[in-house]
Amino acid sequence: MHTITVTINGAAEYLAVRSNMTLLQMLREELGLTGTKNGCEAGECGACTVLLDGEPVNACMVLAVESDGHQVITVEGLAEGDELAPLQESFIELNAVQCGFCTPGMLTSAHALLQRHPKPTEDEIEEAVLGNLCRCTGYVRIVDAIRDAAGSSASASGKGGAR
Amino acid sequence: MTHATAAASQRIGGTIGRSVRRIDAHDKVTGAATYADDLLAARGPGLYYGRLVRSPHAHALIRSIDASKALAVRGVKAVVTGEDTPTRIGLYLKDRHIFALDRARLVGDPVAGVIATSEEIAEEAARLVEVEYEELPAVFDPAEAIRPDAPLIHPELGEYEVVNFIFPKPGTNISEHFKLRRGDVEAAWPQCEIIVEGTFRLPPIQHVPIEPHVAISLWEQSGQVTLWTCSQSPFAQRDLIAQSMGIPHGNLRVISPYVGGGFGGKAGVSMEACAVAMARAVKGHPVKLRMTREEEFICTNARQSLEAHTKIGCDSQGNLLAMETRYIFGGGASNEYGVNIARAAGYSCTGPYLIPNVKGDSYCVYTNTPVGSAMRGFGMPEIHWGIEQIIDQLAEKIGMDSAEFRRRNCVKTGETILTGMEMPAINLEACIDKVTEAIQWDRREPPSAPHKRRGKGIAIMWKAPAMPPNAGSSAVVRLNEDGTVNVEIGAQELGQGAFTVLAQVAAEALGVPYEWVRISAPVDTRYSPYEWQTVASRITWSVGNAVMAAAGDARHKILAVVAEHWDEDPADLDIKDGLVMSFKSEREQPLEGLVVYGLPNENFEGWKGGPIIGTGNFMPTYVTNLDFETGQGTRAVVHYTVGAQAVDLEVDTETGQLEILKIASAYDVGKALNPDLIMTQIEGGAVHGLSSAFEALKFDEKGRPLNNNLVDYRIATVADIPREIHGDIVETPLEDGPWGARGVGEHVMVQTAPAIANAIYDALGIRFSDLPLSAEKIFLALQ
Ligand code: FES
Numbered sequence: 001m002h003t004i005t006v007t008i009n010g011a012a013e014y015l016a017v018r019s020n021m022t023l024l025q026m027l028r029e030e031l032g033l034t035g036t037k038n039g040c041e042a043g044e045c046g047a048c049t050v051l052l053d054g055e056p057v058n059a060c061m062v063l064a065v066e067s068d069g070h071q072v073i074t075v076e077g078l079a080e081g082d083e084l085a086p087l088q089e090s091f092i093e094l095n096a097v098q099c100g101f102c103t104p105g106m107l108t109s110a111h112a113l114l115q116r117h118p119k120p121t122e123d124e125i126e127e128a129v130l131g132n133l134c135r136c137t138g139y140v141r142i143v144d145a146i147r148d149a150a151g152s153s154a155s156a157s158g159k160g161g162a163r
Numbered sequence: 164m165t166h167a168t169a170a171a172s173q174r175i176g177g178t179i180g181r182s183v184r185r186i187d188a189h190d191k192v193t194g195a196a197t198y199a200d201d202l203l204a205a206r207g208p209g210l211y212y213g214r215l216v217r218s219p220h221a222h223a224l225i226r227s228i229d230a231s232k233a234l235a236v237r238g239v240k241a242v243v244t245g246e247d248t249p250t251r252i253g254l255y256l257k258d259r260h261i262f263a264l265d266r267a268r269l270v271g272d273p274v275a276g277v278i279a280t281s282e283e284i285a286e287e288a289a290r291l292v293e294v295e296y297e298e299l300p301a302v303f304d305p306a307e308a309i310r311p312d313a314p315l316i317h318p319e320l321g322e323y324e325v326v327n328f329i330f331p332k333p334g335t336n337i338s339e340h341f342k343l344r345r346g347d348v349e350a351a352w353p354q355c356e357i358i359v360e361g362t363f364r365l366p367p368i369q370h371v372p373i374e375p376h377v378a379i380s381l382w383e384q385s386g387q388v389t390l391w392t393c394s395q396s397p398f399a400q401r402d403l404i405a406q407s408m409g410i411p412h413g414n415l416r417v418i419s420p421y422v423g424g425g426f427g428g429k430a431g432v433s434m435e436a437c438a439v440a441m442a443r444a445v446k447g448h449p450v451k452l453r454m455t456r457e458e459e460f461i462c463t464n465a466r467q468s469l470e471a472h473t474k475i476g477c478d479s480q481g482n483l484l485a486m487e488t489r490y491i492f493g494g495g496a497s498n499e500y501g502v503n504i505a506r507a508a509g510y511s512c513t514g515p516y517l518i519p520n521v522k523g524d525s526y527c528v529y530t531n532t533p534v535g536s537a538m539r540g541f542g543m544p545e546i547h548w549g550i551e552q553i554i555d556q557l558a559e560k561i562g563m564d565s566a567e568f569r570r571r572n573c574v575k576t577g578e579t580i581l582t583g584m585e586m587p588a589i590n591l592e593a594c595i596d597k598v599t600e601a602i603q604w605d606r607r608e609p610p611s612a613p614h615k616r617r618g619k620g621i622a623i624m625w626k627a628p629a630m631p632p633n634a635g636s637s638a639v640v641r642l643n644e645d646g647t648v649n650v651e652i653g654a655q656e657l658g659q660g661a662f663t664v665l666a667q668v669a670a671e672a673l674g675v676p677y678e679w680v681r682i683s684a685p686v687d688t689r690y691s692p693y694e695w696q697t698v699a700s701r702i703t704w705s706v707g708n709a710v711m712a713a714a715g716d717a718r719h720k721i722l723a724v725v726a727e728h729w730d731e732d733p734a735d736l737d738i739k740d741g742l743v744m745s746f747k748s749e750r751e752q753p754l755e756g757l758v759v760y761g762l763p764n765e766n767f768e769g770w771k772g773g774p775i776i777g778t779g780n781f782m783p784t785y786v787t788n789l790d791f792e793t794g795q796g797t798r799a800v801v802h803y804t805v806g807a808q809a810v811d812l813e814v815d816t817e818t819g820q821l822e823i824l825k826i827a828s829a830y831d832v833g834k835a836l837n838p839d840l841i842m843t844q845i846e847g848g849a850v851h852g853l854s855s856a857f858e859a860l861k862f863d864e865k866g867r868p869l870n871n872n873l874v875d876y877r878i879a880t881v882a883d884i885p886r887e888i889h890g891d892i893v894e895t896p897l898e899d900g901p902w903g904a905r906g907v908g909e910h911v912m913v914q915t916a917p918a919i920a921n922a923i924y925d926a927l928g929i930r931f932s933d934l935p936l937s938a939e940k941i942f943l944a945l946q
C-alpha cells in the first residue's frame with residue numbers, strides 16, 4: 001500500500017492504494033468517480049481518458065501511484081458547478097452523444113485539445129480524438145461539436161457535412 | 164386501450180417532427196449516466212467477483228473437472244460447473260447450457276465459474292481449475308459444417324425444445340432450414356436473357372460496443388434473485404433464465420441501466436446467466452462478472468458467417484424473372500438466435516426486388532465458432548452483399564443504368580412479394596432518386612491524382628422487424644402533482660434515442676410540452692411494464708404505439724373529469740401545452756393539481772377524479788405462419804423499412820487504399836418523429852457499415868482467436884470516416900405506426916458494404932465477392 005495525494009477535479013484526495021492499482025481503478029473503485037469508463041483496460045479504446053496535469057492519458061495504463069502529487073481532471077470536473085462547459089453544451093446541442101460510453105473520454109480529449117489550441121484545425125481535432133473509439137456516432141457530430149465549442153468556422157476540407 | 168382508439172387521437176402539434184434535445188444527453192456529458200459496471204463499483208466486503216474458466220478447445224468432450232486447487236485458494240468462495248446448470252436455455256431453440264455440461268463447442272465456451280472476493284483472486288483460481296478434455300474434430304466453415312459427414316456438434320439436436328416456426332434437422336448440423344418456393348424457377352431460366360451467378364462469403368464479425376458485457380447478480384435466501392446488466396432484453400433474459408433455472412418469473416428481477424452500445428450483441432442471453440448461476444452458489448452476496456475485451460470478442464455473441472450461392476436472371480428489357488439462392492449461415496456453437504436470422508434471410512431472400520420465380524433455401528448450421536446472434540441488420544447485411552452485386556452485374560450486362568435497373572425492379576406498394584404478402588406502403592424509388600441526386604450519379608468525376616481511380620456505386624435494401632409474430636410492448640403514463648409526466652416502459656436506451664422519441668410520443672399524445680416528460684429508468688422488470696426486447700428496430704413503432712395508447716388513456720381520464728366538472732362533452736375538450744381547454748366554452752384548467760388531487764365540486768361539496776395513470780399496450784395481431792414447404796403465407800412480417808445508399812470513392816492504385824468521398828443515404832421512415840436523431844443514425848450507420856466491410860474475426864486452424872483485441876480487430880476511427888455523409892428522409896406513412904413512423908436503426912448499415920463494392924467495381928473493373936475488404940486485397944487484385 002502506498003499513501004498518495006492527488007488533486008482530483010480541484011480537490012485534494014489522500015488515498016492508500018495498492019501498487020498495482022491503476023488510475024482507472026482508483027477513480028472508479030476507490031473514489032466512486034464512475035464517469036470515467038472502462039472499455040478495454042488495455043490502452044486501446046480511449047473510454048478511460050482523463051487529464052493528468054492537463055495531458056490526456058488512458059487511465060487504465062497509468063498506475064495510481066504515478067498520479068501522486070499530480071492534478072487529475074475527469075469528466076465530472078468539466079462543468080463549473082451546474083454550468084456545463086461549452087464543449088458539453090455543444091455535444092448536447094449537436095447530438096454528438098448516442099450510447100454515451102465513449103463520451104467522457106471524447107470530452108476529456110477534446111478539452112485538452114481546446115486548452116492547447118483554442119482554435120484547432122480539422123487535423124488537430126482529428127488527431128485529438130484518434131485514440132477515442134466510438135461505435136455509435138460515426139464521429140461526425142463529435143468533430144462538429146468540438147469545432148462548434150471552439151467557435152471556429154468549418155475549414156474547407158471539413159469532414160462531416162451531414163446536414 | 165386499443166391501438167385503434169389511440170390512433171384516432173393522433174394529432175400533430177409541437178413535439179412530433181421536431182428535433183428536440185436528447186433526454187439522456189445531460190447525464191451522458193457529465194459522467195452522471197449510470198452503466199452496469201458503475202453499479203457496485205466500489206470494492207467492499209460482501210461483494211464477490213466472478214471469472215469464467217473457458218475451453219481452450221473448439222470441440223471437446225469434458226471428461227472431468229477438478230476444482231479442488233481453485234477452492235483451496237484464499238478468498239475463493241465457490242466454483243460452479245455445468246452440473247449446477249443441467250437445464251438447457253435458448254430463445255427460439257434451447258440448445259445451450261449456461262455452463263458447458265459434457266461438451267465444449269468453441270474456444271472460450273464457459274465450463275466453470277469461480278467466485279472470489281476479488282477479480283484478481285478469481286482470475287488466479289480460474290487458472291487452477293483442472294478440466295480434462297477429449298478433443299473432437301471441429302468444423303468452422305459453414306459450407307463444410309452442412310455436409311452430412313461433418314463432425315456433429317449437437318448430437319442431441321432432436322431432443323431440443325424449439326418454437327413452432329423453426330425447423331432443425333436432427334442428425335445434422337442444421338439448426339434451421341427455411342424454404343421459399345414461388346412460381347417456377349426451372350421454367351423461368353430459359354426465358355432469361357441474362358443470368359448472373361455467384362458465391363459470396365462473409366466472415367463472422369463482432370459488434371464491438373465500447374462497453375463490454377457486465378452482469379451482477381444477487382440470490383437472496385428468500386429466493387428473490389436480482390440481475391443487474393447492460394441489456395437490450397431485460398424481459399427476455401428474465402424469461403429465459405427463469406425457465407432454465409426454475410425461478411418464478413416474479414422472483415427474478417432484471418435491472419438494466421443505460422447500455423453502452425448494443426447493436427444486437429446485448430440482446431438475448433449470453434454471459435448474464437452465468438452470473439445468476441454463480442450468485443446461487445453464494446446466496447446473499449452479489450457477484451460481479453465482467454467480460455474483458457478479449458472475452459468480449461469471442462465469448463459473447465457475434466454476427467454469423469455466411470456463404471451465399473445466388474443466381475438471378477432477367478429478360479431483355481431488364482425485368483427480373485428468376486432467382487435461386489442458397490444461404491448457409493455459420494451460426495456458431497449454439498444457434499438460439501441464429502435460427503431466426505436464417506429464417507429472416509429466407510423470407511426476405513430476394514432483397515428489395517419483385518421476382519416472380521424464386522427458389523430460396525436458407526440454413527443455419529452449427530460451427531465451432533462464437534455464438535452467432537443478432538447484429539444490426541439481422542441477416543440483411545449478409546444477404547444484400549451478394550444480391551446487390553449481382554443486380555449491378557445484370558444491369559451492366561443488359562446495358563441499363565444500375566440505378567434505373569433498381570427503380571424498375573424494386574418492390575413497390577401493394578405488390579405481392581415473395582412470401583405472398585402484400586407490400587405495405589413504402590417508396591423505395593424515392594430513396595433511389597434522393598441518393599442518385601445527392602451523389603450526382605450521372606456525373607463522371609475525375610480522380611484527384613493520376614494514380615487514383617474514382618468510382619460510384621449504389622445499393623438498396625429492405626428489412627422487416629424479425630421477431631415472434633406476437634412480440635408485445637406496454638407502457639404506463641403517470642402524472643405528477645405539477646403536471647409533469649413519468650413514462651414507464653420496458654424498452655431500453657442503447658444510444659439510438661428511444662427514450663427521447665418515446666418522451667416525444669407521450670408529450671404529443673397527452674398534450675404537454677416535451678420538457679415535462681421523464682422516462683422512468685433504469686428498466687426494471689419488477690416495476691417497468693413488459694417489453695419483448697429492444698431489437699429489430701421495433702421500438703419507435705411498437706413501444707411508440709404502446710406509449711401513445713397509455714398517454715391516450717391518461718388523456719381520456721383527465722378529460723372525463725374536467726368534462727364532468729364543467730358539465731360539457733369530453734369531445735369538445737382538448738389538452739394543449741398542459742392546459743385542458745374547451746373549444747365550446749373556451750374555459751381552461753391547468754393539469755397541475757387536477758391530475759393528482761382531482762377537482763372539487765361546487766362549494767367543496769365532495770371531489771371528483773383522482774391520481775391519473777394511463778396504461779396501454781401494443782402487439783401486432785396479424786402476422787401469420789408460413790408454409791413449411793414454400794414459405795408462403797398471408798402476412799410474413801409486420802412491415803418493411805426500405806432505403807438506398809450511394810457511394811463516391813477513390814482507390815489509390817499504388818496502395819489499394821480506399822478514400823470514401825461521400826456516402827449518401829435515404830430511408831423511408833414513414834414519419835420522422837425526431838429528424839435529427841434519424842440523421843445521427845444515418846451517419847453512425849454509414850460509418851458502421853463502412854467499418855464492417857473491413858472487419859473479420861480471425862481464427863487459427865484450431866479455432867483459437869487471432870485478433871480478439873482492438874488493435875488487431877480494427878474498427879473505424881475518426882480518421883476513417885467519409886469526407887461527407889449525406890442523409891435524406893422519405894416519409895410514406897406506415898398504417899399502424901405512431902404518426903406513421905417505422906424503425907430505421909439497423910437499416911442504415913445494411914447495404915453499405917455492397918454499395919462500396921459496386922463503387923470499387925466502377926473505379927477498377929474488379930469485383931470482390933468475399934469480405935473483408937482490405938487495402939492489401941485491393942492492391943493485389945490490381946497487380
Ligand atoms: S479502458 Fe483504457 S483505453 Fe480502453
Ligand code: FES
Nearest residue numbers: 099102134135136
Ligand atoms: S456514443 Fe456510443 S460509443 Fe460513442
